Amino acid sequence: MTLEIRNLSTPEEVRSALGAFFRSMVGLPPLTLDAATITDPGRYIGALDEGRVIGGTDSYSGYLVVPGGTRVPHAAVTHVGVLPTHRRRGVLRRLLAAQFDDLARRGEVVATLRASEAVIYERFGYGVASSARSVRVDARRARLRPTHPEGGRIVLVDDAVTTSRLRDIAGLVESPGSIGLPEPWWELQRLRRAGDPASVHVAVHRTGDVDDGFVIYRPEGSDHWFESSERTITVTDFVAANDSARAGLWRHLLSLDLVDVIDIAAVPLDDPIVVAVDDRRSLTLGPERDETWLRLIDVEAALGARAYAEEDPVSVAVVDPQLPSNSGIYEIGSKSVRRTDARPDVTVDVSALGATYLGGTRWRQLAAVGRVTVHRDDAIRRLDVLFGTDRLPFSGTSF
C-alpha cells in the first residue's frame, strides 16, 4: 500500500471520498446528493492508495458554545471511514493526525464528533462531553401541568423557504454544547427534507416579533394513518433558544389532533419535560447515550474560553501525546487560566479533560476509576466546583 494523506482538492475527489465513507458504513442509506454541495470546501482529508481515495475524514467549520456562553472556533468532524479492504493498517490514525494539524492551523480550538462505536476515538484524545436520550410521549395521557408556561405564538411554515430562518433561530441558542454549522450542512438538511416535503412539518415559535424556536416533525406510517391506534410523529429537530420557546413548542406538540405518540430522538438528560407533565409514566425515557465526543485541539485557548464557578485554583497537568504542545501544567481558577511550573494537583489525559470540559462528566467520576491521578487532597472536589454548570451540556444536532 502506497498511502498518500492530504486535503482533497477537487469535487471528484470529494465525491469518491464520500462514496468510500458510505461503503465503510455498510448500513447507512447512501445519499443521492452531490457530495461537493453538502461538504465544507477544502476540509475533507483523504487517504489515497495509488491515487484512489480509500478513506477520509471531513469536518464542518463553525462554533461550539462553552460554559459561560462564549463561542469557540469548532470543527464538527464527520464522514470518517476507511474501506474494508484497507482497515486496521493505521489509515485512520494517519488521517486523524493530519486532521489535528489542519484544524490547529485553522485556529480551531475544539473538535467534536458523533461516534459510530464507543471504542474508536478515546485513543485519539476524544472524551464523551455530553449525553442525550430519547423520549416517547403518550400524547393521549400526557397533560402539561397548569403551571406550565404558555409560551409564545406558533407559526407553521413552508419548509422550502425556511432554511435561513431556521439557521437564524439555531444561532440564538446559547446553552453549552450547542454548535453552529455552515451553509453546506444546512443545505444537506434542506435536501433531505425536500425528498418528502409534504410529510415534513415545521413549526416556528415566536416571542413578540422574534423567531426563537422551532420543531420539525414527520408522521410515521402515514399509509395507515386513520386505521392506526398509535399515530406517531417523529420529531427530528427541537431547537429552543429559551425556556418560553421550549414550553411553547411542547404545548404545540401536545396539542396536535390525531397524534397518539410523540417520539423525540434526543433530549438533554435534564430536559424539563420530565417534570412538566402530570403523569410521569406518560413518558418513556430512553437510555442515556453518548452524544458529543470532544477533542481539545488547543487546550490553553479552550480552558481560557469557558467560565468557572468560584473556588480556589487547581493545577492540572495535561498529557497529550498526539498534540504535544498541549501537554503541560495549567492553573485553573475562577478568574483566569494560565500555564504554570507549579507542582500539579492532578494529572489527566487530554481525553478525560475533554470529557469534563462542558460540565457533562464529573471529575469525581473519573478520579474514582483512576482516569485522573490525584496528587493533592481536595483537588477533585474543587475541580468539580470550578467546572460545575447550571445545566447539562447538550448539542441536539447530528452531523
Ligand SMILES: CC(C)(COP(=O)(O)OP(=O)(O)OC[C@H]1O[C@@H](n2cnc3c(N)ncnc32)[C@H](O)[C@@H]1OP(=O)(O)O)[C@@H](O)C(=O)NCCC(=O)NCCS
Ligand atoms: C473505524 C474505522 C474508520 C477505523 O479505521 P482503520 O484505518 O481501520 O483504523 P486504524 O487502523 O488507524 O486503527 C487505529 C487504532 O484504532 C483501533 N480501532 C479502529 N477502529 C476500531 C473499531 N471499530 N473498534 C475497535 N478498535 C478500533 C485499531 O485497532 C487501532 O488500535 P491500535 O492503535 O491500538 O493498534 C474503520 O474501521 C471504518 O471505516 N469503520 C466503519 C465506518 C465507521 O464506523 N466510521 C466511523 C464513523 S464515526
